[in-house]
Amino acid sequence: MYLKISGAVLIILATYLYGHNLSFMYYNRVRRLEELLMALEMFLTEVNYSLTPLPQAFISIGEKISRPVGGLFFDAAKLMQQNRGLSACECWRSAIKKNYRDLDLTRNNMDLLDRLGLIWGRSDKNGQQRQIALIQELLRQALGEAQVKHQKNEKICKYLGLLGGITLVLFLL
Amino acid sequence: MQSIGNVIKKQICTFMAPRLRSIIEFLPQDLLAKTEEIRLRHSRPLILYWAGGESYLGKRGPTPSLREAYTVTGEDLERTLELICSYSLYACEEELRGGYLTIPGGHRVGVAGRVVIESGSIKTISNVSSLNFRIARQILGAGEKVLPFLFDRHAGRIYHTLVISPPQGGKTTLLRDLARLISNGVGILGQGGQKVGIVDERSEIAGCFQGVPQLDVGIRTDVLDACPKAEGIMMMLRSLSPQVIITDEIGRDEDVRALEDAVHVGVSVIASAHGSSLDEICRRPVLGLMLENNYFERLVFLSNSKGPGTLEMIVEGERGLPLYSARGGGE
Structure with a gap:
């Protein structure tokens, strides 16, 4: 009997946690997108007011925003500073590859991130502002x-996880 | 001091696209040692220049055959420009407007492409089609032979001097070394160091990168980098109290007015101008007027006859007396 009860508790706990994780992913996505918007705003400030070169601007952003979003900028900057002859786009894509699992973003969101790689540092100040503003709009x-x-x-996932677990336990019993 | 070969490998190659880098890095040392320019032109062969010669570069090194030469691609140029600008074209707008970029080590990269005009002035260069890496060389001691003729032992000052030579004749190299010698002090002349101000409009004399001189211009030298000559000379006079002002390639009206001010407040001026003879210089309106008014007490003529920086003649400005001649020697 104890075995059955502990098994049932475990199943309910597992499905509840699964549902909770799923809802957390939605929460995370919102947070990451907000952080990305903040990072782009910081980048624009660096460009507008001090014309900071891209690697230094990225490091500054990476230090202010926590991983994984900050990591995108930090890792890309580190690659740029290694003097391997990589383009900004290659460095950015490589940083995305390293951090994408933790970003919890949709495929469309990732496409936007990828498009940023084609923009970084490739135009004059006005061009850079316009291109980043466009990506900011899409991110918003x-x-x-x-x-x-x-x-x-959020609530559906949590409740479905819990109710799914209870249903499964009832079915098994 | 690093050899030019190592300088090219460590300071120039890091700013080149990987394919170009792999070609340049494996060139023989003797070829790199005499290199003056590396030319990248879209869909054209990669060419390396030295004084009086050039060589095509192929994947396996220098080649006499145009067919075997490596053809520079648009991607090579794009990637190289990205590296030179430190991935930040927006931060290099001002320099691009002037047609060149400076990289650490004081080397300059000339840029050609489509010039974008806005409100009648150059906004930027887009669609870059050529890059020219000019290797900055410092020849320590280049001014030692000249300096004794430029020094007034009685007054303990440097004469107002104009250095004249055709392009690539070694004017800038001489100015740089004179700055170093005057600034550090010259033992043989019994002369302590003097405060030197360099107005380096095209970042050639001190080879500044982000405002910091990359070449040795002496311990008592202040550099106004990328600053228009006339404004720079006035700024120097107002706030940096130089004893000697050095500047490159004068020729405009406003340069002359600023130089006049410097001369009147007792600051020695060393400047340079393009030209191959005194007659040629005299025919130029602004410089001709300056010579007529005897602004310059010494005229130094350089040429390429025995390589860049060959000292041809030093002339006393007012009376035109030759003080040194390559054929006849010094006073």
């Missing part, structure tokens, strides 16, 4: 969608 839309999904799915 993505953030809006992520917030709606988060509000809609």
